[in-house]
Amino acid sequence: MTMQPSLYIDGKWVHAGDGGARDIVNPADSSVVAVVDEATAADASAAVAAARTAFDSGPWPHTPIAERAAVLDRIADLLARDRDELARIETLDTGKTLRESHIDIDDVISVFRYYANLAAVEADRIVDVGDPTVISRVVREPVGVCVLIAPWNYPLLQIAWKIAPALAAGCTMVAKPSEVTPLSTIVLVRLAEEAGVPAGVLNLIQASGAAVGAALTDTPDVDLISFTGGAATGTSIARTAAAHATRVALELGGKNPHIVFADTDFDIAVDRVLTGVFMHSGQVCSSGTRLIIEESIADDFVAALVARAEKIRFGDGLDDASETGPLVSLAHRDKVESYVALGISEGAELVTGGARPTDPKYAAGSFYPPTIFDHCDRSMRVVTEETFGPILTVERFSTEAQAIELGNDTPYGLAAGVRTADPARAERVARALRAGTVWINDFGFYTPAAEWGGFKKSGNGRELGPTGLAEYQEIKHIWNSISPSVAGWFNGE
Ligand code: NAD
Numbered sequence: 001m002t003m004q005p006s007l008y009i010d011g012k013w014v015h016a017g018d019g020g021a022r023d024i025v026n027p028a029d030s031s032v033v034a035v036v037d038e039a040t041a042a043d044a045s046a047a048v049a050a051a052r053t054a055f056d057s058g059p060w061p062h063t064p065i066a067e068r069a070a071v072l073d074r075i076a077d078l079l080a081r082d083r084d085e086l087a088r089i090e091t092l093d094t095g096k097t098l099r100e101s102h103i104d105i106d107d108v109i110s111v112f113r114y115y116a117n118l119a120a121v122e123a124d125r126i127v128d129v130g131d132p133t134v135i136s137r138v139v140r141e142p143v144g145v146c147v148l149i150a151p152w153n154y155p156l157l158q159i160a161w162k163i164a165p166a167l168a169a170g171c172t173m174v175a176k177p178s179e180v181t182p183l184s185t186i187v188l189v190r191l192a193e194e195a196g197v198p199a200g201v202l203n204l205i206q207a208s209g210a211a212v213g214a215a216l217t218d219t220p221d222v223d224l225i226s227f228t229g230g231a232a233t234g235t236s237i238a239r240t241a242a243a244h245a246t247r248v249a250l251e252l253g254g255k256n257p258h259i260v261f262a263d264t265d266f267d268i269a270v271d272r273v274l275t276g277v278f279m280h281s282g283q284v285c286s287s288g289t290r291l292i293i294e295e296s297i298a299d300d301f302v303a304a305l306v307a308r309a310e311k312i313r314f315g316d317g318l319d320d321a322s323e324t325g326p327l328v329s330l331a332h333r334d335k336v337e338s339y340v341a342l343g344i345s346e347g348a349e350l351v352t353g354g355a356r357p358t359d360p361k362y363a364a365g366s367f368y369p370p371t372i373f374d375h376c377d378r379s380m381r382v383v384t385e386e387t388f389g390p391i392l393t394v395e396r397f398s399t400e401a402q403a404i405e406l407g408n409d410t411p412y413g414l415a416a417g418v419r420t421a422d423p424a425r426a427e428r429v430a431r432a433l434r435a436g437t438v439w440i441n442d443f444g445f446y447t448p449a450a451e452w453g454g455f456k457k458s459g460n461g462r463e464l465g466p467t468g469l470a471e472y473q474e475i476k477h478i479w480n481s482i483s484p485s486v487a488g489w490f491n492g493e
Helices: 041-057 065-081 083-094 098-121 155-169 183-195 209-217 231-242 266-282 295-309 330-345 400-408 423-432 465-470
Strands: 007-009 012-014 021-025 032-037 125-127 134-142 145-149 172-176 202-204 224-228 247-251 257-260 290-294 349-352 371-374 391-397 415-419 437-440 473-481
Touching: 007 041, 032 183, 041 145, 041 172, 041 202, 041 209, 065 083, 065 098, 065 155, 065 183, 083 098, 083 155, 083 183, 098 155, 098 465, 145 155, 145 209, 155 172, 155 183, 155 224, 155 465, 172 209, 183 202, 209 231, 224 231, 231 247, 257 266, 257 400, 266 295, 266 391, 266 415, 290 295, 290 400, 295 349, 295 371, 295 391, 330 349, 330 391, 391 400, 400 423, 415 423, 423 437
Parallel strands: 145 172, 145 224, 172 202, 224 247, 257 290, 257 415, 290 391, 371 391, 415 437
Antiparallel strands: 007 012, 007 202, 021 032, 125 134, 134 473, 349 371
């Protein structure tokens, strides 16, 4: 397979310094769909150096906000132009259905548009210090060189949530997508180049974390690391960055409760619980993997869920008939399978799924069926740890207080849902849940204008919304005396 250079350093597409490369595999059939460069630590350091120079002496941080916003808008236009091709690439790389990939690309377009608009209306703040001879202003400046590290489940979306505000703020950056799913980010960087992002501002490194992690994070040349991925990786990066007092923003995992009260609309709840956990085969950080259900309807609810789960059509994401695709890789399927075995050994009751599909048409791919465990409790690791696959665990409650206690009894705090016909209860529960996003009578939605991120072990900082831009900004207070005078404090000779 001929390989185009896939590292972008200082405005040039280059191969890895040692010629290293990696096969990129379609998880639906294990075929190789592309070969990309596998960067060395020296390549990663060259990318950081290019971003440093572009920040310290390039035009981008000082380019008027309106011009930077116009570049973001052009990127959005180009993404819209290449939407279908990008969606196909995302599906080939991740296995998700084309329908999901199209939704992702549309969301990416919105995020570029949102930050183009937000950056353009940002204003300095004048502060009244009580002295007419002083002009006091609080201004926002780009934080500097950013390292942007993304996971494989929403490759383009997650990197776009970082690149768009970083560009809007005037930062320079090195983007590193997951080594498992690099393809759509290569296209995005090509589009950014076409849209007029200057050389050195947006650099692209492809490699595993083991190969380039230290070069990207253990360096005083980086001002911010924005990381989305697993909790173990994120906390280890934070420890490394602490040695340089580098700012770190972490978007980590989740183990998200979906609380269902008996007074809710039964059929809608079944449908939304099903979608909330099995969409993208559960490989979603905000997936509703813990059903917490009121005892009085639990048996009927689980039976209805099982009936619906068994009808989910999984298959190749390029096939329009597929409702969900394979897991991202054979290795990831092994991990999911090990959680299923763990759940069984812990005494959870397997009510559907729990074994690889036997149909030969699934043999070469990393498919795994929707799996439900009933009668679970918090002593089980399948309930407390992120499985990141199509596994739903069911716990039961009798009172509102129990529901809240169960919902909060997790080290994570990314997202949660509550379903009830009682608006006052919905509001009480939503406020009591320690999670960055709470959905009332809905699940899974977000908008570029509202912040996204986690409480507790799900991370720190926020993406999206005005806070998502502020992550990429330093705040500076400028105190300007327009009538300088002596202080009159030390009066000695
Ligand atoms: P991961 O932690 O294995 O990898 C994430 C990224 O970090 C990859 O690009 C990887 O190459 C890189 N990496 C690994 N080690 C590194 C190191 N030492 N230094 C620098 N970079 C390193 O996660 P994953 O398996 O790709 O993604 C799944 C995880 O991501 C799940 O835990 C999921 O919940 C989380 N996630 C969170 C959100 C959110 O918004 N909170 C969104 C999507 C995914």
